Amino acid sequence: MNTKKITNICCIGAGYVGGPTMAVIAQKCPHIKVTVVDLNEQRIADWNNADLDKLPIYEPGLADVVAEARGRNLFFSTDVDKAIDEAEMIFISVNTPTKTYGVGKGMAADLKYIELCARQIARVSKDDKIIVEKSTLPVRTAEALRTILTSTGNGVKFEILSSPEFLAEGTAVQDLMNPDRFLIGGEQTESGEAAVQALVDIYLNWVPRENIVTTRVWSSELSKLTANAFLAQRVSSINAISALCEKTGADVDEIARAIGKDSRIGAKFLKSSVGFGGSCFQKDILNLVYLCQHFNLPEVADYWAQVVKMNDYQKHRFAKNIIDSLFNTVSGKKIAFLGWAFKKDTNDTRETAALYVADELLQDRAEIHVYDPKVTEEQIFADLEYLQTHRVGQYVEQGEIMSMDEIRSLVTVHNDPYEAMASAHATAILTEWDEFKSYDWQKVYNDMLKPAFVFDGRNIVDKKQLSEIGFEVYNIGKGN
């Protein structure tokens, strides 16, 4: 096995993980050539765009990192074969969505893109390589990769490492620059340990050794699903308490502050909300549930499934509260949406709570006027269209499939938040963008219909101030 220092890396998948991760590696390791490849020509063209505002992913600080490394030792290309051939280490960073068909539909991770990568690497490679699983994968995927990679019989040797990514969107660059830890799982063989060391050496260019954790492969793979399950469970736990707060007059933010002071609990990730979104929490928990079912652990499966159920309930509760408060129907009423992204500081909308809330209101024929500082109109309609063809989840399944013509007649996307809210019956805050806090709420009030409702799904506006202006304000987890 090759134990020399790595000088040429390839990453398959130029998405939210592959792009920022490789940009940071390239910036921190000018001696390593990093090539990020993707089948999606538009995405690669966008990564190569001279105008850094047009990068395919919006992340604070990312444009500066790309500007420094691109063309020096960071390259974006569609020539996957060439990049594989030249690389000593190949990161696989392709998407692993929930299966939408066949065995494990709606639960298991769809590994078809991973398998395609493995087959392509096996076909193209002429010398030994280290393969790094960056994508989030079910435990024991490395075994399947090995079977494919070693099936050619051409004598090329592969070491497979698991190094899952823990970055969060919106803070990707910061998370990559100062990670709590980088994790590497490898085999306990001489060549396995050499491969682990090769990757440790790369991370050591900017991460202290104590923040690089090494484990067995299976532990590393399962750590990623476990971390996301624990994080999502915290959000569902505080959201469950928010429902009880609303019935009892307790304040969920005060509770979060009180319990967060306990160092065993910790203060982070206790922000009650309209529900978690994003491409990973739900997908990874469903994957975990599927694995537990597969290994005949139904009690464990049920335990984790409840985290997703609670999240569906939270989104539903928010939508239902809007309808109930607006005198039991929103038909023909104008509801402004502030925010569409699944969290602030990202243009990513995958599994965003806003989509599910919009769907429930559209079922009742509300007119929705959306403003989001970073999400495009095209993306919002693509999300709504996707939902019509993938009605999965305890509440959306009950909804009827709507035609895109009807949806387009009910949904308007605005570039100006004040226009979105003018003459609205209600404003719903779905994403915690900072700019929403500093709006001229008196002007908003003047322009809205009365009674003017604000449903704050992120608890970011000052309820007292808005109530004094005259708004009817509903928060999450605050007895009204």
Ligand SMILES: NC(=O)C1=CN([C@@H]2O[C@H](COP(=O)(O)OP(=O)(O)OC[C@H]3O[C@@H](n4cnc5c(N)ncnc54)[C@H](O)[C@@H]3O)[C@@H](O)[C@H]2O)C=CC1
């Ligand atoms: N989005 C996030 O914040 C995080 C995601 N992850 C995990 O990382 C993985 C990737 O996620 P994202 O970057 O969000 O996905 P993404 O969908 O943004 O990017 C994946 C890219 O892979 C490309 N691709 C798929 N098959 C390919 C092939 N055979 N050859 C070349 N390119 C191919 C796609 O065209 C796409 O551009 C997933 O497993 C996800 O669970 C892990 C941590 C954070």
Ligand SMILES: O=C(O)[C@H]1O[C@H](OP(=O)(O)OP(=O)(O)OC[C@H]2O[C@@H](n3ccc(=O)[nH]c3=O)[C@H](O)[C@@H]2O)[C@H](O)[C@@H](O)[C@@H]1O
């Ligand atoms: O595997 C992944 O994809 C990533 O998933 C999450 O990152 P991400 O989904 O980008 O963003 P988070 O900050 O975790 O937020 C997820 C959702 O939970 C919500 N959330 C988060 C925290 C909180 O206290 N309350 C809350 O409602 C957010 O608004 C958002 O909708 C994890 O935080 C990352 O460590 C992980 O790498």
